Amino acid sequence: MTDEDIAKAKGITVEKESVIVGSGVLFQEVAQKYLRLWDGDLNTKKGYVNTLNFHWMPHLALVPIHTISHDDLRELIVSKEFTTAKTLNNCLIPLRGVFETAMKSKIITENPMAGIENKKVQIGIPDPFSREEMNALLDWLDKNMISEDRFYYWYFEFAFWSGCRPSEMLALKWNDIDWFNSTVRISKSRVRGIEKPVTKTHTIRDVCLNERSKQALTEIRNLRLHPNYVMYCPETGEPFYSEQPARDRLVEAMQGCFIRHRPAYNTRHTYATMMLMDGLNPVFVASQLGHSLEMLMKRYAKWMNGDKNKIEMSKLNTN
Numbered sequence: 001m002t003d004e005d006i007a008k009a010k011g012i013t014v015e016k017e018s019v020i021v022g023s024g025v026l027f028q029e030v031a032q033k034y035l036r037l038w039d040g041d042l043n044t045k046k047g048y049v050n051t052l053n054f055h056w057m058p059h060l061a062l063v064p065i066h067t068i069s070h071d072d073l074r075e076l077i078v079s080k081e082f083t084t085a086k087t088l089n090n091c092l093i094p095l096r097g098v099f100e101t102a103m104k105s106k107i108i109t110e111n112p113m114a115g116i117e118n119k120k121v122q123i124g125i126p127d128p129f130s131r132e133e134m135n136a137l138l139d140w141l142d143k144n145m146i147s148e149d150r151f152y153y154w155y156f157e158f159a160f161w162s163g164c165r166p167s168e169m170l171a172l173k174w175n176d177i178d179w180f181n182s183t184v185r186i187s188k189s190r191v192r193g194i195e196k197p198v199t200k201t202h203t204i205r206d207v208c209l210n211e212r213s214k215q216a217l218t219e220i221r222n223l224r225l226h227p228n229y230v231m232y233c234p235e236t237g238e239p240f241y242s243e244q245p246a247r248d249r250l251v252e253a254m255q256g257c258f259i260r261h262r263p264a265y266n267t268r269h270t271y272a273t274m275m276l277m278d279g280l281n282p283v284f285v286a287s288q289l290g291h292s293l294e295m296l297m298k299r300y301a302k303w304m305n306g307d308k309n310k311i312e313m314s315k316l317n318t319n
Contacts, residue, residue, distance in 0.1 A: 024064050024066075025064065025066070025102075025107050026061065026062055026063065026064060026065065027056075027057075027060040027061055027062075027063050027064075027065045027068065027098065028057065028060075028062065029065075030099075030101055030102045030105070030107065031052055031056075031057070031061075031094075033101055033105070034094070034098045034100075035048065035049060035052075038097075041196065042194060043191055043192055043194060047090075048093070048094035048097070051090070051091050051094050052095075052098070055080060055091050055095075056076075056091075056094075056095055056098075059076055060076075065098075065099075065102050066102075066107060066108050068112055069112055070113075070114070070115065072112070073095075073112050073113060074116065077116070084121075085118075085120060085121045085122075086121050088118075089118040089119060089121065092113075092116065092118065095113065096113050099111050099112060099113045100113075125299070125302070126266070126269035126272070126273065126300065127262055127266055127269065128266055128269035128270040128272070128273045129259070129266060129270045131270075131274060133257075133259050134160050134267075134270055136257045136259065137156070137250065137253045137254065137257060137259065138153070138156060138157060140253045140257050141153040141156055141249065141250075141253050144252070144256070145249065148234035148235075149234065149249070151220065151223060151225065151234050152246055152249040154216045154219045154223075155169075155216075155246050155249075156246070156249070156250060156253075157213070157215070157216040157219075158213050158216035158217060159246075159264070159268070160267045160270055160271060161210055161212035161213040161216065161271060162184070162207055162209070162213045162271065163207070163267075163268050163271035163272055163275075163288055163289050164184075164186060164207065164268065165189070165199070165265070165268060166264060166265060167189035167190055167191050167199075167200065167243075168188075168189055168199060168200075169230075169231050169243075170189075170190035170231050170239070170240045170242075170243065171188040171189050171190035171195055172184070172229070172230040172231055173228050173229060173230065174229075174230060175228075176230075177217060177230070178206075182214055183206045183207060183208055184206070184207045184209060184217075185205075186199060186204065186205050186206070186207055186290065187199065187204040190240065191242075192241065192242060193239075193241040193242070200290075201290050201291075203290050205290045207288055208288065226239070233245060243264060247263075247264040250264045268289070272285060272289055272296075272300055272303075273300060273303040275288070276300055276304055277303055282296055282297065282304065285300075
């Protein structure tokens, strides 16, 4: 709904730049102010717009916000029957934002969202490819990626042997690579065609290159796809909009090798678990992935001991 629609509904004129004050202000008006003042990531804002329009506006748009009670919101949330806790939690973010904006603008004196908490989300464990699966996939890509698709073999060679997130790989520039010291500076990301000057964790890190990842970058450089971007889409002749083209090639490889499907993101988990199982210092591994040591141990604890767990279990007499 536009401001004009709201004005017709209320029988008054609402100017775009007008400050929202007083009672009788509609939920929709405050939602628009919340979105106008949003200064975060553009893709996140688009997601909030979609969430508000799809889930909350049909029920609340023309309701004076000061009349919306805590119980009203609880009943509405229950009626939506969200299928997962994660979806619910994500949808509550912009809803909270609207009421927080109303509080700051002194339109309401009590926040009806108070006491409406996020649901607990079960955090899954990483699902890496085994070293044997990784080698099979890379062998398949090596044999089947020809002509301009050859790039994708080296793309996944680098992904498996650097542990970079896909969004970080798509943002890589040649001047991020320190060939002399064999490191790559990870300081930005690229999501849906938009480059962000930050990583997912807002932490800059230097990833150490090994023989495999350095060779992959060397081979991509020899393809001369682009003077600035390392990862450049052969099909479009432009920087990648998303990782979809690369993901499609890995799906082909998984099908060709009869390997259980996993997201392309799991190349990162594969590198993390290989480092840990080969006995690399967890502090170093955490720094390479851009994790805190606490987060690394929480996510990858089962791989910390390598094959020692199997050795210990073999000592157990089950007769």
